Amino acid sequence: MSFDLRLSIVGSGTIGLSFAALHLSHPSKQVQVTIYDPRPDLKEYIETTLPGYLSDSPNEIQLSSLFSSSRLVIASSLTSAVSSADIVQEQGPEKVAFKQDLWSQIEAAAPENALFWSSTSGIPASVQGRKMRDPSRLLVVHPFNPPHIMLILEIVPPGGDAEGSAESVARTLDYWRSLGRNPVVLKEEITGFxxxxxxxxxxxxxxxxxxxxxxxxxxxxxxxxxxxxxxxxxxxxxxxxxxxxxxxxxxxxxxxxxxxxxxxxxxxxxxxxxxxxxxxxxxxxxxxxxxxxxxxxxxxxxxxxxxxxxxxxxxxxxxxxxx
The missing domain is CATH 1.10.1040.10 (N-(1-d-carboxylethyl)-l-norvaline Dehydrogenase; domain 2)
Structure with a gap:
C-alpha cells in the first residue's frame, strides 16, 4: 500500500497516542503512523488505549484494519521507526539530557528532509537541539490536551527564529491546517509557552x-x-x-x-x-x-x-x- 505521508511517533503516552489517532484520521491523506516506545508491553498498551482515542474520530476506524493495512506500525527500534519518516514527533520524558541525546540519535537516522517536532510542555527547541548538527530543523509543536480534540497548537522555532526555520515552519503549518487545526507561531521562546x-x-x-x-x-x-x-x-x-x-x-x-x-x-x-x-x-x-x-x-x-x-x-x- 502506498502512503502520502509517513509519520513516526516517539513516545506513546497520553499525548503520543492522542496525536497518533489524530494523524490516522486525516481526511485527505493516507498517513502511515509508526510508533516507537521502549516499554515492553507496547503492543498490548496500544491495543487497549488507542481505540478510545480513535472512537472520537469523525470516521469509524478499526484498530485491526490499521494493523493489517500497515497504516499503523509498531517499531522495534528508534532507528527503524524514523529511517523513512517524513515527520518525527517526540513525546518523551521532560528531561533535558534525555531529549538532547534522543534528538541527536533521531537526526542521525532520519531522512535529511524530515520534519522534527517535539510536544514538550516547556523545554525550548534551542535547548533540546544542542547536540544536533542542524538544530534549526527542530520545532516545538505544543498541544493543549487532548490534542486529538483541541484545535490550538503552539509552534515555537529554536530561539523563536521563524525566519531561520522558515521552510520547516511553513511545512508544519500546512500539515496542521490540513487537519483543521489552528496553529500559532510564537515569535520568542518563553517558559511554558x-x-x-x-x-x-x-x-x-x-x-x-x-x-x-x-x-x-x-x-x-x-x-x-x-x-x-x-x-x-x-x-x-x-x-x-x-x-x-x-x-x-x-x-x-x-x-x-x-x-x-x-x-x-x-x-x-x-x-x-x-x-x-x-x-x-x-x-x-x-x-x-x-x-x-x-x-x-x-x-x-x-x-x-x-x-x-x-x-x-x-x-x-x-x-x-x-x-
Whole structure:
C-alpha cells in the first residue's frame, strides 16, 4: 500500500497516542503512523488505549484494519521507526539530557528532509537541539490536551527564529491546517509557552483564593465553568473586554473599571510551590496537602468515564463555537 505521508511517533503516552489517532484520521491523506516506545508491553498498551482515542474520530476506524493495512506500525527500534519518516514527533520524558541525546540519535537516522517536532510542555527547541548538527530543523509543536480534540497548537522555532526555520515552519503549518487545526507561531521562546502561562496564572490566583478561605476549590471550578469558561470559549479575553467597553471598546472598559483591575492585580496571590530549596521543609507543604485533600474529597479518583465525558463535551462545545 502506498502512503502520502509517513509519520513516526516517539513516545506513546497520553499525548503520543492522542496525536497518533489524530494523524490516522486525516481526511485527505493516507498517513502511515509508526510508533516507537521502549516499554515492553507496547503492543498490548496500544491495543487497549488507542481505540478510545480513535472512537472520537469523525470516521469509524478499526484498530485491526490499521494493523493489517500497515497504516499503523509498531517499531522495534528508534532507528527503524524514523529511517523513512517524513515527520518525527517526540513525546518523551521532560528531561533535558534525555531529549538532547534522543534528538541527536533521531537526526542521525532520519531522512535529511524530515520534519522534527517535539510536544514538550516547556523545554525550548534551542535547548533540546544542542547536540544536533542542524538544530534549526527542530520545532516545538505544543498541544493543549487532548490534542486529538483541541484545535490550538503552539509552534515555537529554536530561539523563536521563524525566519531561520522558515521552510520547516511553513511545512508544519500546512500539515496542521490540513487537519483543521489552528496553529500559532510564537515569535520568542518563553517558559511554558502561551497557553500554559495563561492557564497557570489563573491557577495561581485560584489557589490563593482557596488558601485564603474566600471560596472552596469546587466553588472556584463552578465559577470558571459558569462565567469566563463559556464566554472565553466563544471569544477570547481581549475581544470580550473590548465588547465590555461598549462603544468605547477596550479603552472604555479600562477607563471605567481600571481602578478595580489595578486593585485586583495589586492584591493578587503570591503562592509558591517552594521547590527551590530542597534542603529545607517547603513552606508550601501544608497548603499543598490541604488543597489536594480538598480536591480529592470533591472529585475522588477520576475514571476513564469521567475523562471520556469531558472529551465528548469539549468536542461538542468546539463544534458549536467554531461554526
Amino acid at each position: 502561551v497557553a500554559n502561562r495563561l492557564s497557570f496564572a489563573l491557577l495561581r490566583e485560584a489557589i490563593h483564593l482557596v488558601n485564603e478561605g474566600v471560596v472552596s476549590a469546587e466553588e472556584v471550578d463552578r465559577v470558571v465553568e459558569e462565567s469566563m469558561g463559556p464566554r472565553w470559549a466563544v471569544k477570547g479575553p481581549f475581544w470580550s473586554y473590548h465588547a465590555g467597553g461598549g462603544s468605547g471598546g477596550l479603552r472604555g472598559f479600562l477607563d471605567k473599571i481600571g481602578d478595580t483591575i489595578q486593585a485586583c492585580w495589586d492584591d493578587a496571590g503570591n503562592v509558591n510551590l517552594g521547590r527551590n530549596d530542597p534542603g529545607q521543609q517547603s513552606p508550601s507543604a501544608n497548603w499543598q496537602e490541604a488543597l489536594c485533600d480538598q480536591v480529592d474529597k470533591a472529585y475522588g479518583r477520576l475514571t476513564e468515564g469521567d475523562l471520556r465525558e469531558r472529551d465528548q463535551k469539549t468536542r461538542q462545545l468546539l463544534q458549536i463555537t467554531r461554526k
